[in-house]
Amino acid sequence: MKLNIYKDSDAAIQSIATYLVDLAKKSIAEKGRFDISLSGGSSPKKLYELLAKNFASDIDWTKVFFFFGDERYVAHDHPDSNYLMATTAMAPLNLGEAQIFKVDTSLDPESAALDYEKCIKKHFGENVAFDLILLGLGDDAHTASLFPGTDILFNDENLVKDVYLKDKEVYRISMTAPLINQAKNVAFLTFGEGKANALQAILEAEKDITKYPAQLIKPLNGEVQWFIDEAAASKLSN
Numbered sequence: 001m002k003l004n005i006y007k008d009s010d011a012a013i014q015s016i017a018t019y020l021v022d023l024a025k026k027s028i029a030e031k032g033r034f035d036i037s038l039s040g041g042s043s044p045k046k047l048y049e050l051l052a053k054n055f056a057s058d059i060d061w062t063k064v065f066f067f068f069g070d071e072r073y074v075a076h077d078h079p080d081s082n083y084l085m086a087t088t089a090m091a092p093l094n095l096g097e098a099q100i101f102k103v104d105t106s107l108d109p110e111s112a113a114l115d116y117e118k119c120i121k122k123h124f125g126e127n128v129a130f131d132l133i134l135l136g137l138g139d140d141a142h143t144a145s146l147f148p149g150t151d152i153l154f155n156d157e158n159l160v161k162d163v164y165l166k167d168k169e170v171y172r173i174s175m176t177a178p179l180i181n182q183a184k185n186v187a188f189l190t191f192g193e194g195k196a197n198a199l200q201a202i203l204e205a206e207k208d209i210t211k212y213p214a215q216l217i218k219p220l221n222g223e224v225q226w227f228i229d230e231a232a233a234s235k236l237s238n
């Protein structure tokens with residue numbers, strides 16, 4: 001696990017963009033494509049915009065294939081859609097429809113999860129291993145839609161599962177920890193004082209995945225990098 005601490009989120013995002021593009025170059029050179037899973041929420045939006053603005057000519061973006069670590073169970077044109085957020089931010093890259101694998105939220109939640117799992121398995125074949133999975137962190141220590149107290153935390157059968165969030169009365173479709181842990185590289189983007197307690201608990205508290213789900217993320221053969229700002233790191237002891 002590598003902790004990268006920056007003075008602010010802009011510096012962190014610049015560094016993640018460079019790290020991502022370097023991984024993409026290597027992967028495209030080695031296997032002819034780069035398979036990435038995007039995080040949702042607000043933190044990564046600036047990263048996607050930066051990639052489109054400053055890195056458009058650094059790699060052959062037609063060889064990049066985008067999936068989503070989780071998706072809100074809404075239409076793709078709904079303001080909460082991670083698909084809408086990411087594709088809007090990266091619009092200048094003119095990505096082809098076939099490069100972006102969105103969750104089919106027109107299906108019922110359980111079928112949407114099964115369908116997305118099928119889509120991932122079809123893309124990867126036997127060995128489902130993303131080159132990079134980007135993850136955010138909630139202030140309750142959730143990541144993707146692995147929320148405290150939800151059944152998905154104990155799911156080791158599926159690669160993708162529907163999650164019902166009782167408090168918000170909404171569904172999410174999320175990659176499971178076993179799928180994320182098959183990735184070659186995982187990068188967390190975590191910024192702001194509001195995440196400091198969650199980050200400290202995840203990295204320094206006792207292991208309790210029901211309270212701190214992001215503790216589940218330990219890639220079997222990969223590396224986890226944290227890209228954080230000083231505000232998010234402010235409660236770490238060392």
Ligand SMILES: O=C(O)[C@H](O)[C@@H](O)[C@H](O)[C@H](O)COP(=O)(O)O
Binds near residue numbers: 072135138
């Ligand atoms: O769909 C989502 O919302 C994300 O996948 C979720 O896991 C997010 O990464 C965290 O909630 C942090 O969100 P912010 O970046 O908005 O703080």
